[in-house]
Amino acid sequence: MISYIIRRLAIAVPTLVLLVVACFFMLHFAPGGPFTAERPLPPQVLANIEARYGLDQPLWKQLWDYFANIVLHFDFGPSFVYKDRDVNDIIAQGFPISLTYGSLAFLAATLAGTALGIAAAIRHNSWIDYTAVSLGIVAQALPNFIMGPILILTFTLWLGWLPGGGWNGGQWPYLVMPVIALSTSYMGNIARITRSSMLEVLNSNFIRTARAKGLPERTVIWRHALKPTLLPVISYLGPVFVYVLTGSVFVDLYFSTGGLGQAYVSSALTRDYAVLLGVTILYGTLTVLVNLVTDLAYAWFDPKIRY
Amino acid sequence: MTRLTGTLIGALLSSSMLAGAALAAGTHPVTGEPLADDQTFTYRILDEHSSVDPQVVEDVPGSEIVRDLFEGLMNQDEQGNLVPGVAESYDVSDDKLTYTFHLRENAKWSDGNPVTAQDFVFAWQRAANPELASPYQWYIELMSVRNAAEVIAGDVPPEELGVRAVDDRTFEVTLSAPLPYFPQMTTHATTFPAPRKVVEQFGNDWTRPENIVSNGAYVLTEHVPQERSVRERNEMYWDNENTILDKVVALVINDENVALTRYLAGELDRTEVPAGQFPRLKTEYPDEAISFPRLCTYYYTFNLSESGPEAFKDPAVRKALALAVDRDIVATNIKAGGELPAYTFTPEAVAEFTPPETEMGRMTQADRDAKARELMAQAGYGPDNPLSFSLMYNTDQAHEKIAVALSQMWKQKLGVQTELSNMEWKVFLDTRGQQDFDLARGAWCGDYNEASTFLDLLDSGSGYNDGKYSNPEYDKVLEEAKTAEDTTPLYSRAEEIIAEDMPVIPIYHYAGVYMMDSDVGNWPVDNVEQNWYSRNLYKIAE
Numbered sequence: 036m037i038s039y040i041i042r043r044l045a046i047a048v049p050t051l052v053l054l055v056v057a058c059f060f061m062l063h064f065a066p067g068g069p070f071t072a073e074r075p076l077p078p079q080v081l082a083n084i085e086a087r088y089g090l091d092q093p094l095w096k097q098l099w100d101y102f103a104n105i106v107l108h109f110d111f112g113p114s115f116v117y118k119d120r121d122v123n124d125i126i127a128q129g130f131p132i133s134l135t136y137g138s139l140a141f142l143a144a145t146l147a148g149t150a151l152g153i154a155a156a157i158r159h160n161s162w163i164d165y166t167a168v169s170l171g172i173v174a175q176a177l178p179n180f181i182m183g184p185i186l187i188l189t190f191t192l193w194l195g196w197l198p199g200g201g202w203n204g205g206q207w208p209y210l211v212m213p214v215i216a217l218s219t220s221y222m223g224n225i226a227r228i229t230r231s232s233m234l235e236v237l238n239s240n241f242i243r244t245a246r247a248k249g250l251p252e253r254t255v256i257w258r259h260a261l262k263p264t265l266l267p268v269i270s271y272l273g274p275v276f277v278y279v280l281t282g283s284v285f286v287d288l289y290f291s292t293g294g295l296g297q298a299y300v301s302s303a304l305t306r307d308y309a310v311l312l313g314v315t316i317l318y319g320t321l322t323v324l325v326n327l328v329t330d331l332a333y334a335w336f337d338p339k340i341r342y
Numbered sequence: 343m344t345r346l347t348g349t350l351i352g353a354l355l356s357s358s359m360l361a362g363a364a365l366a367a368g369t370h371p372v373t374g375e376p377l378a379d380d381q382t383f384t385y386r387i388l389d390e391h392s393s394v395d396p397q398v399v400e401d402v403p404g405s406e407i408v409r410d411l412f413e414g415l416m417n418q419d420e421q422g423n424l425v426p427g428v429a430e431s432y433d434v435s436d437d438k439l440t441y442t443f444h445l446r447e448n449a450k451w452s453d454g455n456p457v458t459a460q461d462f463v464f465a466w467q468r469a470a471n472p473e474l475a476s477p478y479q480w481y482i483e484l485m486s487v488r489n490a491a492e493v494i495a496g497d498v499p500p501e502e503l504g505v506r507a508v509d510d511r512t513f514e515v516t517l518s519a520p521l522p523y524f525p526q527m528t529t530h531a532t533t534f535p536a537p538r539k540v541v542e543q544f545g546n547d548w549t550r551p552e553n554i555v556s557n558g559a560y561v562l563t564e565h566v567p568q569e570r571s572v573r574e575r576n577e578m579y580w581d582n583e584n585t586i587l588d589k590v591v592a593l594v595i596n597d598e599n600v601a602l603t604r605y606l607a608g609e610l611d612r613t614e615v616p617a618g619q620f621p622r623l624k625t626e627y628p629d630e631a632i633s634f635p636r637l638c639t640y641y642y643t644f645n646l647s648e649s650g651p652e653a654f655k656d657p658a659v660r661k662a663l664a665l666a667v668d669r670d671i672v673a674t675n676i677k678a679g680g681e682l683p684a685y686t687f688t689p690e691a692v693a694e695f696t697p698p699e700t701e702m703g704r705m706t707q708a709d710r711d712a713k714a715r716e717l718m719a720q721a722g723y724g725p726d727n728p729l730s731f732s733l734m735y736n737t738d739q740a741h742e743k744i745a746v747a748l749s750q751m752w753k754q755k756l757g758v759q760t761e762l763s764n765m766e767w768k769v770f771l772d773t774r775g776q777q778d779f780d781l782a783r784g785a786w787c788g789d790y791n792e793a794s795t796f797l798d799l800l801d802s803g804s805g806y807n808d809g810k811y812s813n814p815e816y817d818k819v820l821e822e823a824k825t826a827e828d829t830t831p832l833y834s835r836a837e838e839i840i841a842e843d844m845p846v847i848p849i850y851h852y853a854g855v856y857m858m859d860s861d862v863g864n865w866p867v868d869n870v871e872q873n874w875y876s877r878n879l880y881k882i883a884e
Contacts, residue, residue: 067768070477073785075775075805079495080479087475118393119549120567128567187600191607199604200595202569288596293568297596301389306768 036334039342040327047323052102054319055312059098062308069115069306088113101312111316112309116302122313129295130317135205136292137279140217144279145272148222149265152229156264157256159234167226175223182216183289200291213286221275228271233264262336269336273329277322370586375863376883381588383862383879385612386601390568390594394549396534397469400477403592405531410573410590410876411556412534415443415462415513416525418873420866422693422791424525428457428535428557429513438520443513443528448580451537453555459507459514461535461557466515467493467500468541469532481532484789485524488516520825523792529873530790559585559877568594573876586880602857611859611881617740620679620855629860633680634867635691637788638852639796640684642733642748644845647777647810651731654780658717659729660844665714666755667748668707672850676743679855684848686837687800691851691870693791698834700841711755718756730759735783736770744849745783774808782808784846791871793833794823800845811845 070076070084085091089100104110111122148171155167177185190212191199203209236242237260245255280295287297295314302310334340369376391404396412399405415429429443449457468474470482470493483490488504504516517524527533537548537555544553551562559581560573573590576582593609595601598616605613615623615631623631644654653659669683682690685703690696702710723729733749735741742764749760765773774782786806788795798804801820802812816839823832840846854872858865863880866872 065769067770067772071768071771071775072477073771075771076477077480077483077805079491080475080477083472083479083494083496084475084477087473116392117390117567118398119395119546125567184599184603187603191609192603195607199607199609200600201593202566287568289600291569291593291595291600293566293594297568304767 036331036342040331043323043327043330047320050323051316051319055102055316056098058312058315059101059308060094062306062311063094065306067306069308071306088115101309105316111313114302114307114310116305116307116310122309125298125310126295126313126317129293129298132202132205132292133280133283133287133294133296136210136213136217136286136294137276137283139210139214140221141272141276141279143214144218144221144225144275147218148225149229149268151222151226152268153233153256153261153264155226155230156233156237164230167230171223171226171230173223174219175227176220177223178220178285179216179283180285180289182219183212183285186212186216187289200289202292209290209292213283213290213292216289217279217283217286221279224271225268225275228268229264232267233260236260236264239263266333266336269329269332273325276325277318280321281318370863370880370882371584373863375880377586378861378881378883381586381881382591383587383589383612383876383881384591384593384610386595386605386610386614387592388594388596388598388614391571391592394554394562394565394571396531396536397465397474397476397478399531406874407562407571407573407592408531408534409558409873410560411554411558411562412531412536413449413558413579414530414534415528417875418529418869418871420864420869420878422866422869422871422873424529427529428462429528432525439517441515441517441524442508443515445511445513446580447511449557450578450580451555451557452561452576452578453537454578455537456510457535457557458510459512460510461537462513462533463505463507464538464541465534465536466505467503468536470494470503471500472496476532478532481527481530485527485533486517486519486521488518490518522825522829523790523794526790526792559875560590570594579877581877585877587876590876605857611862612865613857615679615855615857617743618676618678623857627857630857631855632858632865632867633853633855635680635682635689635870636852636854636872637689637691637791637795637870638785639687639689640681640744640783640785640849640852641687642781642847642849643784643809644781644811644847645777645779645809646812646845649777650809651780653721653723653729653731656721657843658721659723660847662714662717662721662756663752663758664844664847665702665705665710665717666751667847667849668751669849670707671747671751672744676747677740677850677853680853681850682853684851687840687846687848688793688796688833688837689788689851689870692788692793692796693870695793695830695833697793697837700837702841714756723756723758725757728757728759730761731780732761732763733781733783734763734765734770734773734779736767737764741783748849777808777810784808785852787852788871793829794820797823797833797836800840809845811843813839813843813845815839816843 070081089097113121114125151167155164158164187199190197197208197211201209242260245259283294284296284300287294299314334342387403391407392401393399393404394407394411396408399408413427415427417425417427419425428445428449430446432441432443434441445459451457469476470479470490472494479494489498489502492498493500493503506514508514535557540555541548547553551565554562559576559579561576563574564572571592575585575588598614601613604610620631644660673681673683685700686697688697733745735745745762752758752760773779786799797820799806800811802817816836819832819836823829826832861882861884863882864878866874
């Protein structure tokens with residue numbers, strides 16, 4: 036198990052380097068640069084700015100310096116757009132915000148989704164099942180960019196209960212809408228997967244055996260059916276965890292949370308190379324780690340899997 | 343009361359108590375209006391500002407903040423007229439090459455130190471210094487300050503720039519050529535003073551709230567990137583006793599519809615109105631929906647370079663296309679925010695110059711269409727030989743609507759086939775800059791309130807002349823205007839040449855379209871550049 040983890044982490048490093056190199060060249064070959072503007076800069080001014088940021092160097096040298104700065108100084112470079120801040124500042128400010136509401140949304144989606152799915156499966160074809168399935172479908176059909184405006188109109192404009200945006204250090208009134216907006220569609224998916232998985236498990240031979248030997252239904256469900264039910268859910272949850280952190284650009288946009296999702300997208304649009312690369316590395320690392328955790332969780336849930 | 347309003351009021355009460363409540367709970371000294379106890383102004387900005395360093399800032403929201411935090415030699419009043427700032431007065435030498443500014447004695451930095459001529463010398467040298475690599479370096483060159491180009495090129499040290507502190511209170515600027523509107527240019531952020539000691543002590547971090555020292559009516563007290571920045575009254579400001587607003591909060595809200603919702607929920611005092619929504623809001627909120635002319639022009643530019651289509655080389659074709667555009671439909675039905683149809687390149691709102699009424703402007707749309715058909719036929723295009731070209735714009739709903747409308751007008755009236763292509767902003771700029779287009783969208787807002795900020799764009803030597811229009815007579819007229827006593831006949835001639843040659847199709851002149859809380863007093867709607875100063879605003883008691 037330990038050697039497996041070490042092997043996986045060792046592969047992660049070249050993966051990330053490849054990711055950065057690919058990203059670096061794609062960015063530099065995209066038309067327009069960080070200083071392309073409605074008002075083109077006079078050539079001398081542009082030359083001065085490029086010299087300051089080292090953009091006048093050959094590409095291989097820029098890439099080399101970029102890696103060298105990360106390895107030697109843990110410095111991910113300057114922002115070309117926000118002149119008073121560098122990439123380390125931007126990530127240090129935005130990531131905790133994304134992480135906070137992202138984790139809460141993940142928790143909410145997982146707990147509510149599995150509960151709904153299990154309830155529906157246990158009471159198959161009852162009103163509970165129908166309600167849960169309808170709820171799940173509605174939730175699934177409401178991605179965050181639809182939920183955002185609906186929530187703001189309802190809770191801010193009509194009811195006046197919640198502030199329409201901002202972060203304010205993450206006080207709860209500012210958290211409610213981002214978390215709901217981000218979690219609903221995932222919750223719907225999780226409920227659907229849990230339900231069908233649970234139904235399949237409940238129809239399998241070992242459950243029939245458990246019931247036949249007279250175990251109470253409660254024990255059958257929680258002791259025997261739950262773990263295998265959750266296997267497909269877990270394989271879905273891994274990517275979802277990364278999605279809620281990376282895919283939160285609409286939440287950042289609608290609720291002005293100041294998270295990293297918005298910074299990520301805007302850095303691509305403004306060609307803010309270092310910011311985009313820095314956030315890519317962060318998300319790449321997260322993806323690698325979460326995938327590893329998911330694979331390890333498999334082993335715990337399914338005794339047939341060994342590493 | 344929402345929690346946010348509660349917090350805001352709480353914060354405000356404490357801040358106004360700290361401020362000694364100079365004028366709070368009173369009446370306005372001039373208008374006599376009752377003033378609100380809560381003198382906080384909260385407004386929306388689209389994007390996080392680029393910087394609050396006066397020599398570095400390049401975006402509009404950032405410049406608005408800098409204009410509150412720092413004060414330059416001259417300011418603008420509510421109409422955009424020049425009024426004294428740190429400089430009480432200035433003299434011009436007879437050859438119009440030397441400007442001497444006399445600084446006021448009581449101008450102070452927020453740490454209590456006096457603002458001196460050396461602070462301006464430092465700031466101007468800093469702005470031109472290639473090491474700082476400010477995106478606004480060119481502004482110092484545009485101001486014709488002596489040696490600016492050489493300093494920017496790194497050929498001479500910044501100390502050689504044509505600025506000098508004669509003594510603590512006398513700042514002298516030497517120009518390389520006379521520039522009639524030089525004093526107007528000193529209201530721009532790039533020219534504001536910078537506190538040398540603080541800049542040198544903290545380097546890039548000097549603009550953080552905990553480090554910054556500024557000389558304007560406000561100091562930066564809080565900055566949460568991507569969320570908010572807060573500026574509060576500067577007790578050291580020389581005219582602090584006449585400042586009414588205590589606190590100004592800028593909230594970053596990327597989505598304009600969310601911003602409008604938050605405005606309607608009472609979280610904001612000002613926000614922009616999304617395109618097309620003005621008529622509805624004006625009916626529902628007649629006191630709050632406001633619209634006023636801005637110093638900006640929306641236009642399409644023909645590619646007249648080698649790579650451009652052959653058809654556009656014929657002025658008759660360019661004129662026909664310009665005539666067939668029903669600008670009233672664009673202004674009233676698509677934008678619908680009080681924009682004005684444009685028949686000249688320079689907006690009418692510009693100071694000291696009224697663009698001449700062009701022949702096209704006088705005609706009815708029916709006449710224009712008839713004339714357009716005539717010109718098209720004359721140029722040899724018709725049903726058998728239809729003109730076709732591509733129209734390029736950057737991805738945006740409003741741009742798309744206008745492009746679709748215009749291509750329909752051309753199709754119905756002239757049988758022209760237009761292929762629309764939209765692209766992401768940076769790709770668009772790159773493509774347009776390389777003359778890889780037939781017809782492209784363009785827009786320009788004046789850098790300063792003078793017609794040349796528009797007319798210079800079509801000079802053959804201008805770096806912004808993406809259509810590569812070139813007419814020696816036009817260039818000559820502008821060259822003469824640089825030093826002329828009376829520029830009006832020259833600028834009028836320039837507009838006439840544009841009307842004859844039609845290198846661009848002016849479509850509409852922008853309007854500032856806001857939702858503004860009716861308790862905000864003295865918003866400078868007459869300042870077409872929208873250079874506003876928070877110290878001139880106040881909140882009226884409701």
